[in-house]
Amino acid sequence: MNQSNSNFDEDAPLLAVEDAVVNYRTSDGDLTAVDGISFEIGEDEIFGLVGESGCGKSTVAQAILGLLPQNGEVVSGSIQFRGVELTNLDKREMDTLRWENISLISQGAMNALNPVHRISSQIIEAIQAHRDTSTAEARERVAELFKIVGLDPDRMDDYPHQFSGGMKQRAYIAMSLALDPDLIIADEPTTALDVIVQDQILKRLKELRDQLGISVVIISHDISVIAETCNRLGVMYSGKLMEYGDLREIFASPYNPYTLGLQNAFPSLRGKQQDLISIPGSPPSIADLPSGCRFMQRCPFATQECATQHPPLESVGDDHFSACYHHERVEQMRHDAKERETWAQLRDTGNESAAAGGMTHD
Numbered sequence: 001m002n003q004s005n006s007n008f009d010e011d012a013p014l015l016a017v018e019d020a021v022v023n024y025r026t027s028d029g030d031l032t033a034v035d036g037i038s039f040e041i042g043e044d045e046i047f048g049l050v051g052e053s054g055c056g057k058s059t060v061a062q063a064i065l066g067l068l069p070q071n072g073e074v075v076s077g078s079i080q081f082r083g084v085e086l087t088n089l090d091k092r093e094m095d096t097l098r099w100e101n102i103s104l105i106s107q108g109a110m111n112a113l114n115p116v117h118r119i120s121s122q123i124i125e126a127i128q129a130h131r132d133t134s135t136a137e138a139r140e141r142v143a144e145l146f147k148i149v150g151l152d153p154d155r156m157d158d159y160p161h162q163f164s165g166g167m168k169q170r171a172y173i174a175m176s177l178a179l180d181p182d183l184i185i186a187d188e189p190t191t192a193l194d195v196i197v198q199d200q201i202l203k204r205l206k207e208l209r210d211q212l213g214i215s216v217v218i219i220s221h222d223i224s225v226i227a228e229t230c231n232r233l234g235v236m237y238s239g240k241l242m243e244y245g246d247l248r249e250i251f252a253s254p255y256n257p258y259t260l261g262l263q264n265a266f267p268s269l270r271g272k273q274q275d276l277i278s279i280p281g282s283p284p285s286i287a288d289l290p291s292g293c294r295f296m297q298r299c300p301f302a303t304q305e306c307a308t309q310h311p312p313l314e315s316v317g318d319d320h321f322s323a324c325y326h327h328e329r330v331e332q333m334r335h336d337a338k339e340r341e342t343w344a345q346l347r348d349t350g351n352e353s354a355a356a357g358g359m360t361h362d
């Protein structure tokens with residue numbers, strides 16, 4: 001463990017997000033992008049956060065890392081790293097924690113490498129900004145990091161343009177490992193890469209967990225990316241966690257209609273080809289959220305009850321939680337969700353009428 005903060009509690013979870021609410025101030029008033037989500041990440045864990053564009057995944061990552069834009073704020077709840085409340089840290093403390101304890105590989109991180117500086121000097125600079133290390137020692141560390149991420153150390157003095165997209169992404173991962181963080185947050189780490197390189201990077205992230213004991217949060221809109229890599233999972237929709245827990249358990253017995261829909265919508269990276277069925281419609285705008293279940297307007301199983309309020313997360317198994325009013329109908333929902341007509345009916349009915357009363361009754 002990286003012991004840069006003497007306030008860390010070794011018995012506390014690595015990361016614990018508890019009922020966190022994140023708002024953005026806009027000319028239309030305060031908009032809630034993350035609405036009371038809770039999850040924990042333990043040692044040696046790869047946690048996946050999945051959901052469609054705009055559901056609040058990046059906002060969660062930025063809130064953890066203290067990198068929310070100027071108009072964003074964690075307005076309630078708590079985010080703790082080894083028992084230390086991150087939302088109370090000042091900028092200097094947060095800057096230290098970022099890199100030393102938690103580091104970020106962001107969407108398009110490879111483009112964050114400075115094109116006019118050699119890759120080695122960029123990583124050396126990051127090391128020397130935090131540690132009193134000679135340049136010779138830092139160069140040795142860069143060579144070691146290159147090996148860890150599967151790059152040839154002889155190429156460390158190259159410029160970014162001499163690297164392919166996949167190599168640049170690996171170089172950025174090397175940089176994010178420079179100070180031995182305990183947790184890496186990878187926000188869409190492979191989105192811009194082709195499938196083969198994507199697979200290699202995901203394998204590498206897994207190896208980091210296996211070899212270095214680093215926990216990883218992978219944020220992706222693609223549930224098959226998460227399926228390949230993670231051992232625990234949070235399925236997000238419109239600022240809420242819809243299903244959460246052990247990945248194998250969720251994949252073997254999904255309880256939430258949104259998870260059922262996502263599973264239909266993405267091809268698996270390996271394994272048998274399946275017929276893809278997309279979920280008709282799009283998520284609600286955070287400026288105009290429904291008062292009931294956030295997924296209600298796109299859910300083929302919605303009833304009047306769903307229009308009352310968003311359902312709470314309930315325990316449905318060992319390390320398995322889901323937010324839905326219809327868990328008792330899950331067998332039927334799993335069966336029906338595999339049928340294209342189930343979702344097509346929704347398209348025919350139209351989102352608006354489904355929300356207003358085109359839904360089934362209990």
Ligand SMILES: Nc1ncnc2c1ncn2[C@@H]1O[C@H](COP(=O)(O)OP(=O)(O)OP(=O)(O)O)[C@@H](O)[C@H]1O
Nearest residue numbers: 024026033052053054055056057058059060069286
């Ligand atoms: N600075 C901001 N000001 C106002 N609204 C914002 C701001 N940043 C994000 N949002 C809104 O917050 C919601 C969540 O955005 P966020 O980027 O966290 O979602 P996401 O799931 O990561 O999506 P993507 O995969 O497209 O990045 C969206 O509705 C987005 O439009």
